[in-house]
Amino acid sequence: MPAVTETLETVQSVTEGGYKWGFETDIEMEFAPKGLNEDIVRFISAKKNEPAWLLEWRLKAFAMWKKMEEPSWAAVSYPKIDYQDAYYYAAPTQKVKPKSLDEVDPELLKTYAKLGIPLKEQAILAGVEGAGDTPADGGRMPIAVDAVFDSVSVATSYKERLAKDGIIFCAISEAVQEHPELVRQYLGTVVPQADNYFAALNSAVFTDGSFVYIPKGVRCPMELSTYFRINAKSTGQFERTLIIADEGSTVSYLEGCTAPQRDENQLHAAVVELVALDDATIKYSTVQNWYPGDAEGRGGIYNFVTKRADCRGARSKVSWTQVETGSAITWKYPSCILRGDDSVGEFYSVAITNNRQQADTGTKMFHIGKNTRSTIVSKGISAGRGQNTYRGLVKISPKAAGARNFTQCDSLLIGDECGAHTVPYIENRCMSAKVEHEATTSRIAEDQLFYCRQRGLSEEDAVGLIVNGFCREVLKELPMEFAVEAQKLLQISLEGSVG
Amino acid sequence: MLKIENLHATVDGKQILKGLTLEIAPGEIHAIMGPNGSGKSTLSYVLAGREGYEVTEGSVTYKGQDLLAMEPEERAVAGVFLAFQAPVELPGVGNANFLRTALNAVRRAKGESEVDAIQFLKLARARMKVLNMPDDMLKRPVNVGFSGGEKKRNEMLQMAMLSPTLALLDETDSGLDIDALKMVADTVNSLRGPTFSALVITHYQRLLNHIVPDHVHVLSAGRIIRSGGPELAQELEATGYAASVAAA
Numbered sequence: 001m002p003a004v005t006e007t008l009e010t011v012q013s014v015t016e017g018g019y020k021w022g023f024e025t026d027i028e029m030e031f032a033p034k035g036l037n038e039d040i041v042r043f044i045s046a047k048k049n050e051p052a053w054l055l056e057w058r059l060k061a062f063a064m065w066k067k068m069e070e071p072s073w074a075a076v077s078y079p080k081i082d083y084q085d086a087y088y089y090a091a092p093t094q095k096v097k098p099k100s101l102d103e104v105d106p107e108l109l110k111t112y113a114k115l116g117i118p119l120k121e122q123a124i125l126a127g128v129e130g131a132g133d134t135p136a137d138g139g140r141m142p143i144a145v146d147a148v149f150d151s152v153s154v155a156t157s158y159k160e161r162l163a164k165d166g167i168i169f170c171a172i173s174e175a176v177q178e179h180p181e182l183v184r185q186y187l188g189t190v191v192p193q194a195d196n197y198f199a200a201l202n203s204a205v206f207t208d209g210s211f212v213y214i215p216k217g218v219r220c221p222m223e224l225s226t227y228f229r230i231n232a233k234s235t236g237q238f239e240r241t242l243i244i245a246d247e248g249s250t251v252s253y254l255e256g257c258t259a260p261q262r263d264e265n266q267l268h269a270a271v272v273e274l275v276a277l278d279d280a281t282i283k284y285s286t287v288q289n290w291y292p293g294d295a296e297g298r299g300g301i302y303n304f305v306t307k308r309a310d311c312r313g314a315r316s317k318v319s320w321t322q323v324e325t326g327s328a329i330t331w332k333y334p335s336c337i338l339r340g341d342d343s344v345g346e347f348y349s350v351a352i353t354n355n356r357q358q359a360d361t362g363t364k365m366f367h368i369g370k371n372t373r374s375t376i377v378s379k380g381i382s383a384g385r386g387q388n389t390y391r392g393l394v395k396i397s398p399k400a401a402g403a404r405n406f407t408q409c410d411s412l413l414i415g416d417e418c419g420a421h422t423v424p425y426i427e428n429r430c431m432s433a434k435v436e437h438e439a440t441t442s443r444i445a446e447d448q449l450f451y452c453r454q455r456g457l458s459e460e461d462a463v464g465l466i467v468n469g470f471c472r473e474v475l476k477e478l479p480m481e482f483a484v485e486a487q488k489l490l491q492i493s494l495e496g497s498v499g
Numbered sequence: 500m501l502k503i504e505n506l507h508a509t510v511d512g513k514q515i516l517k518g519l520t521l522e523i524a525p526g527e528i529h530a531i532m533g534p535n536g537s538g539k540s541t542l543s544y545v546l547a548g549r550e551g552y553e554v555t556e557g558s559v560t561y562k563g564q565d566l567l568a569m570e571p572e573e574r575a576v577a578g579v580f581l582a583f584q585a586p587v588e589l590p591g592v593g594n595a596n597f598l599r600t601a602l603n604a605v606r607r608a609k610g611e612s613e614v615d616a617i618q619f620l621k622l623a624r625a626r627m628k629v630l631n632m633p634d635d636m637l638k639r640p641v642n643v644g645f646s647g648g649e650k651k652r653n654e655m656l657q658m659a660m661l662s663p664t665l666a667l668l669d670e671t672d673s674g675l676d677i678d679a680l681k682m683v684a685d686t687v688n689s690l691r692g693p694t695f696s697a698l699v700i701t702h703y704q705r706l707l708n709h710i711v712p713d714h715v716h717v718l719s720a721g722r723i724i725r726s727g728g729p730e731l732a733q734e735l736e737a738t739g740y741a742a743s744v745a746a747a
């Protein structure tokens with residue numbers, strides 16, 4: 001099939017030139033000394049002015065991490081990581097909080113402008129006090145943003161507006177200061193310190209991330225989002241996010257991320273914990289766009305992430321939606337512990353690997369409560385020499401009477417040097433539970449490309465259209481504005497894959 | 500308008516077209532009939548530029564340009580439209596989105612402004628009414644789960660919206676009931692005019708009762724063995740292809 005051969009050739013010719021977020025901001029930074037030891041853990045904790053209990057918590061995690069082994073079961077391969085050859089703390093030097101746009105470091109401003117954060121938000125993002133309550137342009141529904149730049153949150157918008165509803169949305173370092181009781185009550189209760197190697201590392205050295213608390217019965221009036229930016233060289237980003245939705249509350253949260261284009265690999269090991277109490281709903285969406293490395297596999301982010309939701313309350317619901325387009329290696333399994341009776345877990349995923357990218361991603365659904373339901377829809381797209389693995393676990397405990405799971409895993413291959421793998425584990429120990437699994441693997445057919453081209457579409461647009469069609473069920477779960485972004489991103493990720 | 504000279508083409512190394520010559524003037528409708536496997540679909544794919552259909556000899560000139568040197572999408576936006584014998588399914592791709600993308604590609608090439616979603620819906624709905632298509636067919640994914648008749652209607656909707664200068668209809672009438680057949684004919688007739696030419700591939704005289712062609716050709720083993728007026732179609736309907744093939 002000549003069309004496919006051509007597709008294949010051009011997929012290989014993709015270079016890092018397609019990554020539009022690969023610039024570096026030249027800004028005065030403060031670093032902790034390179035390497036990882038107890039002193040570094042203490043340094044981070046002191047920088048954040050943390051209470052003693054949290055330092056103890058970190059040190060305990062660090063002690064456990066030292067005894068743990070890096071996991072090797074995922075279908076990804078990479079050279080051994082030297083944990084001593086990285087910085088664990090890097091933050092822009094900021095003497096006082098700027099009061100007006102003029103006082104904000106222009107480099108920081110430029111960074112957000114280049115990343116395409118709208119101007120209004122840009123003012124807010126850069127930490128200008130008072131700008132946080134300005135209505136968004138054109139009456140559009142505003143999005144509250146927490147901007148994390150390397151190891152620190154540089155600003156959070158709409159905080160005051162949200163506080164009117166009793167909603168807390170701030171950097172987790174700030175929550176530790178302002179709401180220590182909440183942080184202490186929930187931190188590590190979904191992902192314990194020793195949960196896994198990367199979670200233990202994160203627990204020891206996490207620097208910033210977002211904290212959200214939605215009070216009882218409150219429907220969060222706007223989308224909340226965090227934008228993660230890795231900027232500094234040889235620096236790992238270890239963010240920690242904690243979201244608590246109290247009884248009967250609802251929140252939709254989004255995260256986005258980018259990093260400069262570099263020959264070195266940088267580590268991103270995040271932990272996200274979600275807690276949903278009775279009748280609460282959390283919708284968590286991710287558009288992951290870390291630097292993927294170049295065509296030969298040089299550079300790119302190692303994205304080792306632990307995300308888990310605890311549906312603690314009856315009738316609670318958590319929905320994970322992820323569009324994974326970036327990173328050299330992705331290792332993440334956003335999961336749901338369906339503890340509450342009638343609780344619902346959902347996982348919608350698009351993972352795309354091009355060139356030498358590797359993704360091992362999926363979900364775990366633990367059915368514990370009665371009549372718990374879960375839905376898994378995974379769409380893997382492999383191009384170039386990309387390797388894409390769906391790994392999922394559906395575990396149904398004997399007590400989960402009436403539990404239901406439906407899993408759909410579809411893989412799309414572009415070219416014949418890439419790979420798609422599906423590894424679904426099912427452990428059903430309940431007679432009355434029902435588990436369904438469907439899987440397909442397909443290729444973009446020559447007749448589909450020809451049909452589109454005969455109607456006047458370029459080959460590149462045709463591939464974009466077909467890929468977006470393949471991902472439709474997942475993309476429609478994203479909040480409107482993100483869905484448009486994600487569609488463009490999918491196309492960019494395959495840029496040069498044809499024509 | 501279209502000038503095909505001594506066209507030879509192979510598929511997978513197999514010689515299918517063996518010296519086909521045909522000229523279509525602006526505004527003319529030509530019908531091609533012929534036994535199964537004679538190369539009718541191959542001809543339409545070669546004209547549309549499908550990969551794998553290799554021209555080994557001969558030339559095709561379209562509006563004075565070397566058609567064979569153009570990419571499939573360049574031919575499409577230059578006004579060549581192929582109504583597929585077997586329209587292709589595009590899972591998850593909305594019919595409206597697909598058709599608007601195609602329409603805007605053609606409009607851009609003509610130097611016309613693109614249509615937005617609202618303008619598009621207006622245009623499409625008006626056409627669909629004529630074609631007796633329900634509105635919800637715009638929302639469904641392209642050809643997925645469409646019945647045979649619906650797929651052909653959808654091809655006619657696309658053709659009407661893109662208003663080509665050269666339409667290639669590959670057995671669009673096959674498998675259609677008499678009402679659907681009339682719909683195909685009406686669509687072609689509505690486009691008929693000095694700037695619209697068509698090559699209508701069919702097995703049946705009955706379509707040609709509704710689309711009266713200017714010329715009828717019989718294709719056999721990759722060559723045109725007979726040409727005539729509309730009466731040739733009637734003769735073939737009565738006697739079959741065998742007599743013509745034997746006489747050739």
Ligand SMILES: Nc1ncnc2c1ncn2[C@@H]1O[C@H](COP(=O)(O)OP(=O)(O)O)[C@@H](O)[C@H]1O
Nearest residue numbers: 510511513515534535536537538539540541542
């Ligand atoms: N992809 C292909 N590979 C090999 N032979 C083919 C291919 N496509 C068509 N053919 C052959 O070419 C000949 C003409 O086919 P086609 O153009 O489809 O005929 P028609 O449309 O007149 O029925 C047939 O013998 C058919 O088997």
Ligand SMILES: [Mg+2]
Nearest residue numbers: 539540584670
């Ligand atoms: Mg045919």
